[in-house]
Amino acid sequence: MAAVLETAALEKHFGGIAAVNGVSLAVEKGARHALIGPNGAGKTTVINLLTGVLRPSAGRILLEGRDITVLEPHKRVGLGLTRTFQINQLFLDLTPVETVGLAISERMGTGAQWWRLVGSRSPVTEEIVEILGRFHLTDVMFERTGNLPYGKQRLLEIALAIACRPQVLLLDEPAAGVPEAERHDILATVAALPADVTVVLIEHDMDLVFSFADRISVLVNGTLLTEGAPDEVARDPRVKAVYLGESLNA
Amino acid sequence: MSATRPSQDSAAAAAPRMGRRLTLPTQLWSKLEIAFWLIPVAAFFLFPKYLTLGSQILITALFALSLDLILGYARIISLGHAAFFGLGSYVAALLAKHGIINEPVLALVVAGLAAAVLGFATSFLVLRGSDLARLMVTLGIALIMREIANQIPEVTGGADGLQGVTIAPILGSLQFNMFGYTFGGFQFDIFGHVAYTYCLVVLFVLFLLARRIVHSPFGLSLRAVKGNPLRSSLVGIAVDRRLVAIYTVAAFYAGVAGALLAQTTAFASLDVFSFERSADLLLVLIIGGTGYLYGGLIGAVAFKLIQDSLATFDPQYWQYWIGLLLVFLVLFGRIYGAIIAALIFAVARWLQLSFFECALIMLAIGLGYGHIQKGLKLLDGAIARLVGHARSATPMLAHRKP
Numbered sequence: 001m002a003a004v005l006e007t008a009a010l011e012k013h014f015g016g017i018a019a020v021n022g023v024s025l026a027v028e029k030g031a032r033h034a035l036i037g038p039n040g041a042g043k044t045t046v047i048n049l050l051t052g053v054l055r056p057s058a059g060r061i062l063l064e065g066r067d068i069t070v071l072e073p074h075k076r077v078g079l080g081l082t083r084t085f086q087i088n089q090l091f092l093d094l095t096p097v098e099t100v101g102l103a104i105s106e107r108m109g110t111g112a113q114w115w116r117l118v119g120s121r122s123p124v125t126e127e128i129v130e131i132l133g134r135f136h137l138t139d140v141m142f143e144r145t146g147n148l149p150y151g152k153q154r155l156l157e158i159a160l161a162i163a164c165r166p167q168v169l170l171l172d173e174p175a176a177g178v179p180e181a182e183r184h185d186i187l188a189t190v191a192a193l194p195a196d197v198t199v200v201l202i203e204h205d206m207d208l209v210f211s212f213a214d215r216i217s218v219l220v221n222g223t224l225l226t227e228g229a230p231d232e233v234a235r236d237p238r239v240k241a242v243y244l245g246e247s248l249n250a
Numbered sequence: 251m252s253a254t255r256p257s258q259d260s261a262a263a264a265a266p267r268m269g270r271r272l273t274l275p276t277q278l279w280s281k282l283e284i285a286f287w288l289i290p291v292a293a294f295f296l297f298p299k300y301l302t303l304g305s306q307i308l309i310t311a312l313f314a315l316s317l318d319l320i321l322g323y324a325r326i327i328s329l330g331h332a333a334f335f336g337l338g339s340y341v342a343a344l345l346a347k348h349g350i351i352n353e354p355v356l357a358l359v360v361a362g363l364a365a366a367v368l369g370f371a372t373s374f375l376v377l378r379g380s381d382l383a384r385l386m387v388t389l390g391i392a393l394i395m396r397e398i399a400n401q402i403p404e405v406t407g408g409a410d411g412l413q414g415v416t417i418a419p420i421l422g423s424l425q426f427n428m429f430g431y432t433f434g435g436f437q438f439d440i441f442g443h444v445a446y447t448y449c450l451v452v453l454f455v456l457f458l459l460a461r462r463i464v465h466s467p468f469g470l471s472l473r474a475v476k477g478n479p480l481r482s483s484l485v486g487i488a489v490d491r492r493l494v495a496i497y498t499v500a501a502f503y504a505g506v507a508g509a510l511l512a513q514t515t516a517f518a519s520l521d522v523f524s525f526e527r528s529a530d531l532l533l534v535l536i537i538g539g540t541g542y543l544y545g546g547l548i549g550a551v552a553f554k555l556i557q558d559s560l561a562t563f564d565p566q567y568w569q570y571w572i573g574l575l576l577v578f579l580v581l582f583g584r585i586y587g588a589i590i591a592a593l594i595f596a597v598a599r600w601l602q603l604s605f606f607e608c609a610l611i612m613l614a615i616g617l618g619y620g621h622i623q624k625g626l627k628l629l630d631g632a633i634a635r636l637v638g639h640a641r642s643a644t645p646m647l648a649h650r651k652p
């Protein structure tokens with residue numbers, strides 16, 4: 001299968017520190033690809049480089065064969081690359097209806113229209129209702145996002161990414177900080193993503209990683225330690241050492 | 251308002267009731283809004299002697315609406331918004347003086363477009379950098395515009411201002427008679443009847459347009475950018491382009507406001523570019539609030555009336571009191587700030603306090619800020635219990651209702 005998202009010798013330096021150091025990654029179409037590693041390994045930095053939040057110091061990023069290394073973030077979204085954030089990045093003053101509608105309008109190319117009222121285009125409103133229903137947000141759809149409980153906000157964080165209808169979805173610790181009772185909703189929505197959507201998952205919860213991923217890359221100190229199928233990675237003594245070492249220190 | 255909100259009892263009930271069209275509560279005209287617009291109409295009949303002041307208020311309101319579009323909806327702060335006001339002013343005055351475009355309404359649009367071109371061209375400078383950088387860049391552009399106008403007296407009249415401007419009747423070519431009344435061809439009169447009506451109509455039309463813009467998908471994307479520029483770009487919004495667009499629109503509004511001033515006074519001078527004009531505008535928005543469109547209008551009324559009444563009370567030192575009011579508005583919020591400032595003003599006049607003594611009172615209040623805040627919170631709680639429901643100090647027209 002062809003790689004839909006590829007990086008070649010990706011590097012990012014902050015001052016003298018190499019946060020990402022020569023990472024070459026290939027994510028296949030439709031994959032459930034997990035990116036794991038101890039804290040500070042550079043996982044989130046990789047996501048930031050992929051989505052254009054940060055500019056790489058060196059190396060290249062290819063999306064379906066197209067070089068997107070220096071492409072502006074919003075254009076990458078247009079090409080089907082979307083992400084969620086480890087710490088919610090939401091529009092606190094908007095309602096879930098407005099938040100999701102925003103992404104749908106942008107995707108349909110109607111986001112810059114100034115002569116229509118928001119909500120007057122039925123394809124948009126129908127999709128808003130559908131997505132909010134899928135993410136259990138219907139009952140709070142007119143609430144201010146900033147007033148929602150954390151679990152609901154976390155669902156909206158993912159719903160917003162889904163509203164962009166991504167080809168490749170980068171999930172940065174989707175279940176982070178979610179109370180146990182609401183965790184199930186999030187995991188279920190992640191598991192229910194369409195099979196043709198490629199998903200790259202960053203996660204610390206190993207149960208989730210091993211139940212979800214069909215491929216795992218291990219990042220340590222900004223470099224790829226190993227990559228393979230879940231059982232290969234689980235057997236790898238170096239991976240064990242990294243995680244055991246970390247837990248012994250902790 | 252609540253009638254349009256779908257039932258929140260169950261997820262199943264909400265979807266079908268919404269239908270294919272989704273009307274957000276904020277899009278509807280509330281009774282309060284309609285009442286608000288009846289005030290300037292009533293003022294026309296109630297205060298015929300104050301129509302000149304009324305025109306000034308309406309022009310300031312339009313100018314403030316312009317700044318609110320970028321400050322309240324895109325968080326672009328500007329200390330040089332007079333650059334567009336001034337350009338619109340001179341363009342309108344020059345068009346009339348040289349008979350290039352005699353029709354005031356058409357000249358108004360052309361003046362606005364000229365300002366919009368300047369806005370578009372300078373937006374790329376303004377978008378760079380932090381708030382502080384934006385303050386300096388906008389301030390600089392206004393200074394440059396003023397100096398250009400000063401340096402070409404053969405065109406602008408320089409420091410003397412542009413004299414000998416005659417404004418043709420409004421809609422002169424469309425004049426017709428019906429039912430014994432003459433429509434069109436409204437000549438500006440010395441009482442300001444036509445000027446006031448003209449300003450009010452222009453303000454209302456541009457307000458309707460602004461209202462449409464902020465409730466459109468474009469306006470929604472601006473609010474998103476204002477709240478979280480990072481995430482905005484990551485849902486596919488071309489952030490910079492949206493900011494350029496709204497900055498250009500705001501420049502158009504400011505240009506029209508400037509043109510209104512030139513047309514209603516038949517004069518333009520370097521004063522239209524002045525720093526005070528830009529700074530006063532921020533004051534207007536601090537008084538009225540930003541991000542709900544009415545802030546500029548309410549602020550303009552309040553600011554001009556305060557300015558006007560203080561100038562009659564204390565013609566020499568009214569700016570002292572404006573300054574004092576500003577300090578307390580920012581420290582204690584709109585309602586308490588105004589009350590405290592008014593109390594000090596009253597006490598100072600009653601006891602014949604000197605400015606120095608007033609300044610000492612201000613300093614004392616500043617030092618006791620924490621305690622006063624605590625006291626006001628208790629007071630808030632007490633009032634809330636009395637009224638039965640909490641009402642924050644935010645403007646009543648604010649659309650951000652939970």
